[in-house]
Amino acid sequence: MQPFQFITAANERSAIEAASRAKLLAGGTTLVDLMKLHVERPAALADINGLPLAKVTELDGGGVRVGAMVRNSDMARHELIRRRYPVLSEAILSGASEQVRNMATTGGNLLQRTRCYYFRDTALPCNKRSPGSGCGAIDGYNRIHAVLGGSEHCIATHPSDMCVALVALEAVVRVRGPQGERTIRVDDFHLLPGDHPEREHRLEPDELIVSVDIPAVTFAVHSTYLKVRDRASFAFALASAAVALDVRAGTIQQARVALGGIATKPWRAHEAEAALIGRPARADVYRAAAEAALRGAVPRRHNAFKIELAKRTLVRALTRVGELA
Numbered sequence: 001m002q003p004f005q006f007i008t009a010a011n012e013r014s015a016i017e018a019a020s021r022a023k024l025l026a027g028g029t030t031l032v033d034l035m036k037l038h039v040e041r042p043a044a045l046a047d048i049n050g051l052p053l054a055k056v057t058e059l060d061g062g063g064v065r066v067g068a069m070v071r072n073s074d075m076a077r078h079e080l081i082r083r084r085y086p087v088l089s090e091a092i093l094s095g096a097s098e099q100v101r102n103m104a105t106t107g108g109n110l111l112q113r114t115r116c117y118y119f120r121d122t123a124l125p126c127n128k129r130s131p132g133s134g135c136g137a138i139d140g141y142n143r144i145h146a147v148l149g150g151s152e153h154c155i156a157t158h159p160s161d162m163c164v165a166l167v168a169l170e171a172v173v174r175v176r177g178p179q180g181e182r183t184i185r186v187d188d189f190h191l192l193p194g195d196h197p198e199r200e201h202r203l204e205p206d207e208l209i210v211s212v213d214i215p216a217v218t219f220a221v222h223s224t225y226l227k228v229r230d231r232a233s234f235a236f237a238l239a240s241a242a243v244a245l246d247v248r249a250g251t252i253q254q255a256r257v258a259l260g261g262i263a264t265k266p267w268r269a270h271e272a273e274a275a276l277i278g279r280p281a282r283a284d285v286y287r288a289a290a291e292a293a294l295r296g297a298v299p300r301r302h303n304a305f306k307i308e309l310a311k312r313t314l315v316r317a318l319t320r321v322g323e324l325a
């Protein structure tokens with residue numbers, strides 16, 4: 001047991017003040033887990049559960065603002081989310097269990113950490129946990145690891161389902177710190193590992209996530225999230241696809257595609273979108289889009305199967321939405 005100080009943040013200002021010296025505690029489903037494993041060893045925790053950031057509200061222009069402390073189950077089941085962004089509701093409900101989702105928050109989900117076995121075991125080398133110690137996975141057991149976005153220092157997948165849908169929807173993270181407020185697109189929020197896998201996102205240590213803003217994407221009423229995993233529930237994605245299509249008279253006018261479970265960050269598949277737009281909503285077009293999405297994939301010893309799995313996952317998700325649209 002590592003002793004730590006426990007602070008209760010009474011308001012946003014005290015949370016921001018605490019953030020530079022304490023880890024913020026939201027639902028605790030990532031942080032407390034990692035503290036038990038000694039992967040996270042904060043000197044202090046600042047509980048932000050009392051902050052008034054647990055609302056889902058409509059934005060002018062048809063978008064939706066989701067407060068950082070909205071629980072994952074509340075977001076997934078909110079009428080506005082279910083109706084306007086089925087892809088997001090389905091993505092959240094495909095993750096974890098109802099009990100975990102009842103605790104997990106929007107802000108915490110954005111900052112959840114990889115499930116790489118080497119990262120979660122302090123006896124093993126890991127550049128992300130202990131910079132410079134090496135990567136146990138690259139020449140080790142890498143069945144769950146990334147085929148897109150990896151570097152010679154880290155190939156860990158980003159584990160979130162919610163973030164994959166948010167990237168497809170072009171959502172924006174609103175953060176506040178001592179310098180005031182700023183916004184970061186979810187697509188830019190998470191960093192590729194590059195030479196510094198320990199740097200996972202663009203949030204500064206003294207910043208608080210206050211909300212995620214999802215813009216109006218009218219055709220997202222025709223969207224879905226398909227997740228493939230080792231068990232039917234309570235398992236992270238081996239491959240997943242978030243898809244929204246605007247199909248008129250059989251032709252794809254607009255497309256959003258993002259992939260999960262196969263990349264080091266929630267992966268927007270622009271190449272797949274380009275291969276879809278202006279073409280007929282048809283099986284051969286879907287397969288061509290999937291080929292384009294995975295063109296840059298780099299297989300490792302145990303994860304080559306993910307390339308074909310991701311392609312088939314994407315084709316099936318496109319087929320499902322194509323039939324709805």
Ligand SMILES: Cc1cc2nc3c(=O)[nH]c(=O)nc-3n(C[C@H](O)[C@H](O)[C@H](O)COP(=O)(O)OP(=O)(O)OC[C@H]3O[C@@H](n4cnc5c(N)ncnc54)[C@H](O)[C@@H]3O)c2cc1C
Nearest residue numbers: 026027028029030031095096105107108109111160161209
């Ligand atoms: C058994 C299990 C299975 C799971 N399965 C899945 C799955 O299939 N798919 C999936 O996507 N996820 C899964 N998860 C992960 C789960 O979604 C995350 O643990 C959860 O979303 C984290 O949210 P939290 O509020 O509990 O975060 P916490 O654990 O409280 O915090 C996580 C991190 O975020 C920081 N933080 C939290 N809120 C803020 C804020 N407002 N501003 C700044 N920093 C903040 C904390 O300081 C901490 O560093 C699983 C988790 C468990 C335990």
Ligand code: SF4
Nearest residue numbers: 116118126135154155
């Ligand atoms: S893949 Fe990344 S998280 Fe996993 S051992 Fe290598 S450096 Fe660590």
